Amino acid sequence: AQTVTQSQPEMSVQEAETVTLSCTYDTSENNYYLFWYKQPPSRQMILVIRQEAYKQQNATENRFSVNFQKAAKSFSLKISDSQLGDTAMYFCAFTKYNNNDMRFGAGTRLTVKP
């Protein structure tokens, strides 16, 4: 079974600074997808960034980037130039290739302080 672990229940960062959220996972699969989802307070979950396991290059979406270490089974999210609107729960998630079943980590509550 696949498991996803987020070891930081809560984090905070000052506006305009950089923060890194950690995620590790356990799988015996070689092909899979990894995701970071954002769930703002009282709002719906949206996809922030995704990574295909077969791609060595780390994914980047504007201020969001990942550090994907396949051998270490690590998938961290870096948020640069943090904004107040980045305040949310962040979930790391995993799906096997060719599969509908998504497994989430427990989440990290990020607060961006003015």
Place this chain on the structure above:
Amino acid sequence: DAMVIQNPRYQVTQFGKPVTLSCSQTLNHNVMYWYQQKSSQAPKLLFHYYDKDFNNEADTPDNFQSRRPNTSFCFLDIRSPGLGDAAMYLCATSRDTSSGVYNEQFFGPGTRLTVL
């Protein structure tokens, strides 16, 4: 805008009184999912439909059932809600993932269920 809609946003029911939550989508996606999310926890997949094919998670209680009468709508039925079923229920959709191509899951805003 194409979207995933959940009604109602807040639902209060009594212990043991059946309740139905609804989800509709305008994305024309063939996969629909139901997740249970308890306070400060990760969403947990209950089941999903691939078109009309129902896929139940092994640890989903029998108390939870689902119906998908057509592509656009999916319902979550809780036959006899207990206090432990109080949670946020999230509906999500995606296109077919069986081909191996990644297809993003789009989430609705959720229905918060309170059991009295």
